[in-house]
Amino acid sequence: MSFALDGVGLTHANGFTALSGITLRANKGERIALIGPSGAGKTSLLSVLGTALAPTAGVAEILDFGQNLRLTAGLKALRPRIGTIHQAPPIPGRQRVVTAVLAGRLGQWPAWKSLASLLYPLDVAGARATLERLDLADKLFARCDQLSGGQLQRVGIARVLYQQAELILADEPVSALDPALALATVRQLAADAEARGATLVASLHAVDLALNCFPRIVGIKAGRIAFDLPAGEVSEALLHDLYASEGQTLPTLANEPRFTTLAAANDPATRAACC
Amino acid sequence: MLLNPAPPRDPAARGRLSGALLALVILWPLFRAAEFKPGALFDSSNLKVIGHFLAGFLPPERGAEFLAYLGKATLETLAIATAGLALACVIAVPLGYLATAAGREQPTLNPLTRSLLTVLRGIPELVWALLFVRIFGLGPAAGVLALGLTYGGMLAKVYAEILESVDPAPAHALRRSGAGRPLAILYGLLPQASKELASYTVYRWECAIRASVVMGFVGAGGLGQLMDQAMKMLNGGEAASILLTFMLLVFAADGISGWLRRALDTPPAARASPFGWRSISFLLVLPSAVIASFHWLEIDFGELFTAGAAHSIGEFVAGFLPPDLSSDWLARVGLGIWETLAISVVGTLLAAASGLLLALPKWRAPFSFLLNTLRSVPELVWATITALAVGLGPFAGALALALHTTGVLGRLYAEALDNAPAAPGHALRLAGAPAGLSFLYGTLPGAAPQLIAYTLYRWEMNIRMAAILGFVGAGGLGQLLYFELSLFHHAQASTVIIAMLILSIAVDQTSAWLRQRLR
Numbered sequence: 001m002s003f004a005l006d007g008v009g010l011t012h013a014n015g016f017t018a019l020s021g022i023t024l025r026a027n028k029g030e031r032i033a034l035i036g037p038s039g040a041g042k043t044s045l046l047s048v049l050g051t052a053l054a055p056t057a058g059v060a061e062i063l064d065f066g067q068n069l070r071l072t073a074g075l076k077a078l079r080p081r082i083g084t085i086h087q088a089p090p091i092p093g094r095q096r097v098v099t100a101v102l103a104g105r106l107g108q109w110p111a112w113k114s115l116a117s118l119l120y121p122l123d124v125a126g127a128r129a130t131l132e133r134l135d136l137a138d139k140l141f142a143r144c145d146q147l148s149g150g151q152l153q154r155v156g157i158a159r160v161l162y163q164q165a166e167l168i169l170a171d172e173p174v175s176a177l178d179p180a181l182a183l184a185t186v187r188q189l190a191a192d193a194e195a196r197g198a199t200l201v202a203s204l205h206a207v208d209l210a211l212n213c214f215p216r217i218v219g220i221k222a223g224r225i226a227f228d229l230p231a232g233e234v235s236e237a238l239l240h241d242l243y244a245s246e247g248q249t250l251p252t253l254a255n256e257p258r259f260t261t262l263a264a265a266n267d268p269a270t271r272a273a274c275c
Numbered sequence: 276m277l278l279n280p281a282p283p284r285d286p287a288a289r290g291r292l293s294g295a296l297l298a299l300v301i302l303w304p305l306f307r308a309a310e311f312k313p314g315a316l317f318d319s320s321n322l323k324v325i326g327h328f329l330a331g332f333l334p335p336e337r338g339a340e341f342l343a344y345l346g347k348a349t350l351e352t353l354a355i356a357t358a359g360l361a362l363a364c365v366i367a368v369p370l371g372y373l374a375t376a377a378g379r380e381q382p383t384l385n386p387l388t389r390s391l392l393t394v395l396r397g398i399p400e401l402v403w404a405l406l407f408v409r410i411f412g413l414g415p416a417a418g419v420l421a422l423g424l425t426y427g428g429m430l431a432k433v434y435a436e437i438l439e440s441v442d443p444a445p446a447h448a449l450r451r452s453g454a455g456r457p458l459a460i461l462y463g464l465l466p467q468a469s470k471e472l473a474s475y476t477v478y479r480w481e482c483a484i485r486a487s488v489v490m491g492f493v494g495a496g497g498l499g500q501l502m503d504q505a506m507k508m509l510n511g512g513e514a515a516s517i518l519l520t521f522m523l524l525v526f527a528a529d530g531i532s533g534w535l536r537r538a539l540d541t542p543p544a545a546r547a548s549p550f551g552w553r554s555i556s557f558l559l560v561l562p563s564a565v566i567a568s569f570h571w572l573e574i575d576f577g578e579l580f581t582a583g584a585a586h587s588i589g590e591f592v593a594g595f596l597p598p599d600l601s602s603d604w605l606a607r608v609g610l611g612i613w614e615t616l617a618i619s620v621v622g623t624l625l626a627a628a629s630g631l632l633l634a635l636p637k638w639r640a641p642f643s644f645l646l647n648t649l650r651s652v653p654e655l656v657w658a659t660i661t662a663l664a665v666g667l668g669p670f671a672g673a674l675a676l677a678l679h680t681t682g683v684l685g686r687l688y689a690e691a692l693d694n695a696p697a698a699p700g701h702a703l704r705l706a707g708a709p710a711g712l713s714f715l716y717g718t719l720p721g722a723a724p725q726l727i728a729y730t731l732y733r734w735e736m737n738i739r740m741a742a743i744l745g746f747v748g749a750g751g752l753g754q755l756l757y758f759e760l761s762l763f764h765h766a767q768a769s770t771v772i773i774a775m776l777i778l779s780i781a782v783d784q785t786s787a788w789l790r791q792r793l794r
Contacts, residue, residue: 078651079704079705086698090699090701090703092717092718093721094720094721098285104704106707106708114708114715115715119291120713140283141283141286165706259674
C-alpha cells in the first residue's frame with residue numbers, strides 16, 4: 001500500500017473547509033489523476049498527501065507512516081520519499097538549472113555533499129540525464145531566470161524525477177506547456193513512475209490528458225470525492241456533472257486534433273499509443 | 276544520443292575558482308594590514324582591563340545634576356541633528372533632482388552634479404567640521420554646516436538612486452502625454468518611492484544624532500562632548516547613561532520611521548483633501564522643530580556671507596595649497612590609504628558574517644534588540660572600547676566598525692530574508708531537505724542580490740568612517756590627518772584630505788562595479 005486516507009477532513013484556521021470525508025487508498029505503483037473544477041480541493045488533497053498540511057479530521061497513512069504526522073523525527077525520514085511537483089515551480093531565479101535539479105536529493109545526500117555541491121555540482125551526469133528526458137539538456141548550466149515559463153516548469157519536474165521518490169505528487173504539472181509538450185511530459189512522468197514502481201498522483205486541468213495517461217481517475221468536487229473509477233468507466237455524463245459549475249464545455253488540452261472528442265480520447269487504441 | 280559521453284564540465288567552475296583565488300590574494304594582505312588577530316580579544320590581561328572598564332559602567336549615573344546636563348546635551352544633539360538634516364535636505368533635493376536619471380527620456384550622466392556630490396560625500400563630516408571650526412570658531416555652527424554638506428551629498432545620491440530603482444513606466448507615460456519632468460516625477464515616481472525616501476531620511480537623521488559624537492571633537496556640545504569627557508575621566512557610570520540615551524534616541528527614530536511608513540501606507544480618506552490629522556500634525560511639527568533647532572543653537576549664517584568671512588575662508592583655504600607632494604610624505608599617505616582600506620574591508624566582512632548569523636534565527640525579539648543596541652552605539656565610542664580590548668591600532672578600528680555595522684546589516688539582512696520568496700525553501704523542506712540546506716538552496720539565492728547590495732553600500736559608508744577612526748588612535752588616514760592638523764601642517768593635511776577623497780571615489784566605483792557583476 002502506498003497511502004490510505006480514512007475520512008480525512010481539512011478545515012483551515014479561518015474556518016474554510018477544504019476537504020471533508022475523503023477516503024482514498026492507493027497501492028504501490030498506481031497512477032491516479034485528480035480532476036475537478038478549480039477550487040474543488042485538488043491542491044489541498046495533494047498537500048495532505050505531501051505532509052505539507054496535517055488533516056484536521058480522520059487518519060492519513062502515507063508510505064506506511066501514519067497516525068501522527070506531527071512527529072518530526074518520522075517526517076524527516078518520510079519526506080525524502082515523497083516528491084512534489086508544485087504548480088508554480090519553487091525555484092529561485094538566480095539558481096542554475098543544474099543546482100535546482102540536484103536540490104531534489106538534499107533529503108538523501110549527506111550534508112557535506114549538499115554543501116560541496118553548491119561550490120561545484122557533484123552529479124552533473126545525473127542532472128543532465130534527467131534533463132535529457134524532458135528535452136532540456138541544453139539548459140543544464142543556464143540560470144533559471146533565463147528560462148521561459150514552460151522550461152522552468154519542466155525543471156521543477158526534472159528535480160522530482162531526480163529525487164526518485166516513491167510517491168510522486170503533481171499539482172497541475174503541465175499548466176504552462178503547449179499541448180504536444182504537455183502530453184510528452186506527462187508520458188515521461190508516467191513512464192518514470194511505472195519503471196520504478198512508484199505511485200503517481202497528479203491533478204490535471206485537461207480531462208483528456210487525464211483519461212489518456214492515467215488508469216484511475218478520481219473526481220473531486222467541493223472538497224469531496226465525486227467518483228473514483230478506472231479511466232474506461234468515466235462517462236461523459238459524470239464529467240459534465242463534475243464540471244457543472246464551469247459551463248458546458250469540458251476543459252481539454254487546447255485544440256489538440258487527436259483529442260477533439262472525448263470518445264476518441266477514451267479509445268483504447270489511443271490510450272495504448274499514448275501511455 | 277547513442278553513446279553516453281563523459282559528463283560536461285561545469286563551465287562556471289573556472290570562473291568561480293579564479294574569483295575565489297583573486298579574493299584570497301586581495302584579502303590576505305588586507306587582513307594582515309588590519310593586524311587581524313582575534314586572539315587578542317581573548318588575551319587574559321586584555322579581558323581583565325575591559326572587564327574592569329565595563330564593570331565601571333554599572334550602575335548608570337542617575338544624579339540629578341548629571342541628568343540635567345544629560346537632558347540639555349540631548350536637546351542640543353537633537354537640535355544639531357535636525358538643523359543639519361534640514362540643511363542637507365535643502366542641498367539634496369535640487370542636487371538629487373539634477374543627478375537622477377529618473378523621469379528623463381534620454382539618460383544623462385550629468386558629470387558636473389555627480390562630481391559635486393562625490394566631493395561633498397567623499398570628505399568625512401569630521402574633516403568638514405574641523406575646517407569650519409577655523410572660520411566659525413568652536414561651537415555648533417561648524418557641526419551643523421559639516422553635517423549639512425556631507426549628508427546633503429549622501430541624501431542626494433540615495434534619493435537619485437531610489438527614484439531610479441522604481442518602475443519608470445508611469446513617469447514615461449506622463450512625459451509622453453506632455454507633463455514636465457518635475458510633475459512626471461511627482462505624479463509618477465514619488466508615490467512608489469515615498470516610503471523608501473521617508474525611511475532613508477529618518478535613518479540619516481538617526482545617523483546625524485550618532486554623528487554628534489564626532490561633533491564633540493569640534494566643541495559643538497551635545498552628547499558627544501559629554502561622552503568625550505566621561506571617557507577621558509574613565510567615568511563608566513556617566514558613559515553608560517549617555518549610551519542608554521543614544522539607545523533611546525535610536526529606538527525613537529525607529530518608531531518615527533515605522534510610523535511614517537505606516538502613515539504612507541494608510542489609504543487616504545474619501546474626500547478631496549489628501550491631508551488627514553497625521554499629515555497636518557506632521558506638517559506643523561516639522562518646520563517648528565527645524566526653526567526651534569536653529570534658534571536654540573543660535574546660529575547666524577549671515578556671518579558666512581560677510582566680506583570678512585569670505586576673506587578668512589579664502590586665506591584659510593589658500594593655506595592648504597599647494598598640497599605636500601614630496602615622495603616621503605606620499606609614501607606615508609599611501610601606507611595610510613592601505614591601512615584605511617584594510618580597516619574598512621575587514622570591518623565590513625566581519626560585520627557581514629556576524630550580521631547574517633544574527634539575522635537567521637526565527638525568534639526575532641532578542642536578536643533585534645541586540646542588533647539595535649549594537650547599532651545605537653556610535654563607531655567612535657566602540658573604537659574607544661575596542662582599543663582597550665585589543666590595544667590601539669587598525670584592528671581596534673576594524674572591530675569597532677564591525678560591531679556597529681553588524682547592528683545595521685543584521686537588521687537589513689533580516690528584512691531582506693523576510694521579503695525573499697518563501698516557496699522555494701518550503702518546497703525543499705517538503706522533499707525532506709534539512710532546514711539549513713533548504714535555506715542555502717531555496718531562500719538564500721532569492722535574497723542574495725539584496726544582501727550583497729546592502730553589504731557593498733555599507734562598505735562605501737565604512738570607508739568614510741574608517742578614515743575618521745584614526746582620530747581616536749585606530750590608525751589609517753585619520754591618524755595622519757589629526758596629527759598634522761593639530762600641528763597646523765596644512766600642506767600635509769591637504770594631501771591626506773585629497774587621499775581620502777580619492778579613496779572614497781575609488782571605493783564607490785569598485786562597489787558599483789561589484790554590484791553590477793554579482794547581480
